[in-house]
Amino acid sequence: MVSVLTPLFILVFIAILTMAQLKAPKMESESLSLANEVVEAVMSRVSMLHCTVLFFTDATTSSTTFFNVINHLRASRGVGVFEAASNGHDKNKTLFRLMSEARRLRQISLCVTVAVVSDDSAFLAAFAEWSLKGRLLQWSTRLLAVTRLPLSDLHHLHEFFSINNAMLLIMENNFGKLKCGVYVHMPYRHKPPVIRVASWTPEKHLKISGYIPLFPEKFYKQVFTILLQLSYFSNHKHSASITTYYDLSIVVLNTKYSSLYLEFICTYFI
Incomplete structure (x- = not known):
């Protein structure tokens, strides 16, 4: 039970709760496989690798990719992997069980980073809904969403991303070259409501775009x-x-x- 907190020990907790038999996708087509270096760069920049890292995926990421990512991340306090199919009539019950298990890991961990990986907007919306119902996220819990969906397809998730300590990592394919943008959704009526805070390319790696840091403070206490x-x-x-x-x-x-x-x-x- 305490193994998640053990330094230098990688704990892989795989919860595979699917309703159908799915074929393993090719690694080169998987979002997490493409964004492996970007995720590691973002997490290492803000010392997220000193926390327990919990991955959520919609059963489109192979176990080989996860093992490669886990080995590359070298998170010192353990890695949890939660996998669920994005379709099926029992999806809500599945997500509720996943959030319950993930919340138990958060409660026994010193700090937690959550990464949700999916190219399905419906799955991302379901994750947002059940993470709130399951009380998975706190402000101290950082959330990184990884997807290939364009920003215009994720406007329905603005409120969720704006009220949480979250960032959105979008992969773009420009003429066969991978390019990633890191976005932050701001609360209330901030102009602009979505800010690109960083970008990543294989040549320049991770580059902060402006004065806003990664995972910025969105709310301030007034004295x-x-x-x-x-x-x-x-x-x-x-x-x-x-x-x-x-x-x-x-x-x-x-x-x-x-x-x-x-x-x-x-x-x-x-």
Whole structure:
């Protein structure tokens, strides 16, 4: 049970839950086989290889490819592989079982990196849905989605990618040459909503595009200082009736934005 946390030990946890007998695809046509170097470059750049790495795939990646990737990654805290067919009437139950097992591994791991590999938009959407229902992802859990689908085919996943600590790795085939783009979906009404933060080519390898780093912080905690001032005075003009005024001032000091001043005047007749 603790073997996932053992340094320098590769734990391969293969959960093959398919409803049909599938033929193993050719390695050169597999997304993960093509993106092997890119995935390793991204993970090593942000020290993700010091965490447990969990792979999710839709049964289109051969076991040979996974063993090659695992051997190339050399993740020090173990690798888990979860495989499920993207079709079949029992897909929801299958994904629920996968998320339950993966969540157990996350709970006993110091840190976790999740990589989902698929060229099927329906499978990616199902993964997004069941990862939320299964409470697989936390902000400390980094998610890397690897696909050959164009960005225009993934607009329905914008909300999922924007609220999680996630990046999207898209492989492009330009005149027979592999080129990869790394994208980040920003929350709220950020302009632009999707930012290309890095690119990869066999010649230039991984190159950061601009000022936004890999897996950037999307949400910031605002520190507020609240000062309460309470003052009052009494009117004793009439001995039978005493009027007391309470003046409550609230000053909110924000470290990032301008100060906000609120004043409430409450009058009580006694």
